Amino acid sequence: MRKLYVFDTTLRDGEQSLGITLNVKEKLEISHQLVRLGVDIIEAGFPASSPGDMESVKTIAKEVKGVIICGLTRAAVQDIDLCAEALHNAEYPRIHTGIGVSPVHMEKKLKLTPDQVVEQAVAAVKYAKKYVSDVEFYAEDAFRSSPTFLARVIENVISAGATVVNIPDTVGYANPWEYGELINYVINNVKNIDRAIVSVHCHNDLGMATANSLAGIKAGASQLEGTINGIGERAGNTSLEEVIMSIYTRRDGYGVESKINTREISATSRLVSRITGVTVPDHKAIVGANAFNHASGIHQDGVLKDRKTYEIIQPETIGVPQNIISLTARSGRHALQHCLMELGYTIEGAQLDDVYQRFLQLADQKKEVFDQDLYVLMGDSGGIESSIVLQSMSIATNGVEMATATVILEIAGKTITDAACGNGPVNALFNTIDRITGNTAILEDYTLKSVTRSSEALGEATVKLRNNDGRLVVGKGFSTDIIEASAKAYINALDKRNLHTELVTES
Ligand SMILES: CC(=O)SCCNC(=O)CCNC(=O)[C@H](O)C(C)(C)COP(=O)(O)OP(=O)(O)OC[C@H]1O[C@@H](n2cnc3c(N)ncnc32)[C@H](O)[C@@H]1OP(=O)(O)O
Numbered sequence: 001m002r003k004l005y006v007f008d009t010t011l012r013d014g015e016q017s018l019g020i021t022l023n024v025k026e027k028l029e030i031s032h033q034l035v036r037l038g039v040d041i042i043e044a045g046f047p048a049s050s051p052g053d054m055e056s057v058k059t060i061a062k063e064v065k066g067v068i069i070c071g072l073t074r075a076a077v078q079d080i081d082l083c084a085e086a087l088h089n090a091e092y093p094r095i096h097t098g099i100g101v102s103p104v105h106m107e108k109k110l111k112l113t114p115d116q117v118v119e120q121a122v123a124a125v126k127y128a129k130k131y132v133s134d135v136e137f138y139a140e141d142a143f144r145s146s147p148t149f150l151a152r153v154i155e156n157v158i159s160a161g162a163t164v165v166n167i168p169d170t171v172g173y174a175n176p177w178e179y180g181e182l183i184n185y186v187i188n189n190v191k192n193i194d195r196a197i198v199s200v201h202c203h204n205d206l207g208m209a210t211a212n213s214l215a216g217i218k219a220g221a222s223q224l225e226g227t228i229n230g231i232g233e234r235a236g237n238t239s240l241e242e243v244i245m246s247i248y249t250r251r252d253g254y255g256v257e258s259k260i261n262t263r264e265i266s267a268t269s270r271l272v273s274r275i276t277g278v279t280v281p282d283h284k285a286i287v288g289a290n291a292f293n294h295a296s297g298i299h300q301d302g303v304l305k306d307r308k309t310y311e312i313i314q315p316e317t318i319g320v321p322q323n324i325i326s327l328t329a330r331s332g333r334h335a336l337q338h339c340l341m342e343l344g345y346t347i348e349g350a351q352l353d354d355v356y357q358r359f360l361q362l363a364d365q366k367k368e369v370f371d372q373d374l375y376v377l378m379g380d381s382g383g384i385e386s387s388i389v390l391q392s393m394s395i396a397t398n399g400v401e402m403a404t405a406t407v408i409l410e411i412a413g414k415t416i417t418d419a420a421c422g423n424g425p426v427n428a429l430f431n432t433i434d435r436i437t438g439n440t441a442i443l444e445d446y447t448l449k450s451v452t453r454s455s456e457a458l459g460e461a462t463v464k465l466r467n468n469d470g471r472l473v474v475g476k477g478f479s480t481d482i483i484e485a486s487a488k489a490y491i492n493a494l495d496k497r498n499l500h501t502e503l504v505t506e507s
């Protein structure tokens with residue numbers, strides 16, 4: 001197996017996305033996660049671009065160890081000087097320098113002849129080598145260059161000391177077979193290519209960045225460049241997670257292996273999305289919210305019988321706890337029966353048919369049918385007899401930071417009164433209910449929303465409690481008084497939790 005080096009440029013090319021500018025703290029947080037993910041190289045920024053980016057690269061170089069820290073430059077001494085300064089404290093520093101090699105870049109943008117470009121490329125590599133031994137050269141817009149000229153540039157920069165040669169499809173113009181052929185051409189026509197690592201760097205303008213990167217790797221490239229969630233300028237860069245999981249899933253096809261810890265992929269994707277503010281589409285490959293969510297009956301039935309029917313990746317492999325069966329109007333009896341069983345109901349035959357018909361009527365009106373709806377379907381009273389009844393409650397607040405709640409509950413026919421404080425009315429209320437019921441489940445989420453309009457709007461409170469066994473219980477409560485809705489939701493969750501405990505114990 002050939003070793004595949006993973007070069008993450010989320011903090012440099014990814015950050016070139018419109019609307020993302022990351023500060024030092026944010027870049028550092030992402031860097032630490034990239035180390036957990038197991039990337040080999042972190043391209044931390046472009047130090048010459050701004051004092052802020054200079055500071056970010058400096059800080060990452062100083063604080064993030066065990067991985068190569070790289071900075072980007074133009075083929076220009078002033079950029080290289082600043083980059084070297086930024087990387088001064090890196091354990092393994094790399095300068096990534098380069099220049100445009102396609103006719104349009106040379107003539108129109110740089111206003112240089114091909115000979116001048118070769119000269120400037122070589123000079124930049126030699127200059128960078130004075131500072132660090134590890135110098136990567138990028139031949140910008142390589143795919144739209146002539147292969148013979150590209151080979152000439154690459155041979156010259158390797159002779160000048162480049163340790164890695166990056167062959168970017170800067171504008172995402174290549175087709176996969178063409179990009180593979182170009183990498184193959186470079187490997188077979190650059191005489192000293194054995195002295196450098198060949199790197200693939202693709203963009204997604206035609207939606208082919210993943211396919212092109214894989215074609216380049218298949219053709220012999222040993223370094224993959226890309227970003228988490230595929231973020232980047234215009235249509236973005238190659239999604240690292242897509243290429244990594246393609247190679248993992250189709251190990252037979254590529255002959256390479258990386259040191260990526262795939263179980264960190266989901267956490268890395270979520271962190272990058274949260275910090276950059278770029279939402280991952282639900283249907284995105286590997287890291288989209290629906291990537292392991294089965295929503296139609298035939299698929300759900302198949303997955304319940306054997307996951308392999310519709311899952312080529314086990315969600316756990318990328319750090320997602322489990323797949324999801326979502327009930328919709330496209331679900332069948334098997335999925336409904338499964339979800340009801342998860343809630344503690346065992347039904348089959350005619351009873352299942354009956355519930356299924358009522359389920360379909362409901363599902364046709366709703367996009368998704370949730371556990372709460374299933375409880376109602378099963379008994380119209382929430383499927384559970386409430387063992388805890390809210391008799392009364394009163395809240396006293398000083399209007400600023402302290403509140404006291406007094407609550408009277410009836411539990412199994414016994415009336416219990418207690419009071420507790422909290423940092424607000426809802427917190428005081430939940431603390432009091434905990435004291436009365438002895439609850440130890442953790443409050444994981446609490447939301448409140450209005451479900452009708454007007455001043456008499458009905459408030460809907462939702463409470464999520466995490467049981468000690470790790471299971472999540474959702475409670476809902478409705479009232480025109482939002483504090484009462486909150487109390488009802490909390491009690492509803494406790495009721496369900498108790499019921500669930502009994503069912504689990506019985507089975
Ligand atoms: C494909 C890529 O992703 S390349 C990386 C893109 N990243 C960035 O652009 C980072 C952010 N950029 C910046 O902060 C600024 O553009 C800077 C600091 C790099 C340069 O700013 P300025 O000096 O004001 O120049 P400006 O950006 O307007 O123009 C770029 C200049 O660099 C030249 N240039 C572009 N690429 C290169 C290169 N690889 N090597 C040498 N010169 C280059 C251009 O020809 C132009 O030169 P000119 O002024 O002689 O016409």
Ligand SMILES: CC(C)C(=O)C(=O)O
Pocket residue numbers: 013072138139140141166168169170171201203
């Ligand atoms: C600067 C280089 C590596 C680049 O990002 C590109 O050509 O796309």
Ligand SMILES: [Mg+2]
Pocket residue numbers: 013168170201203237
């Ligand atoms: Mg790029």
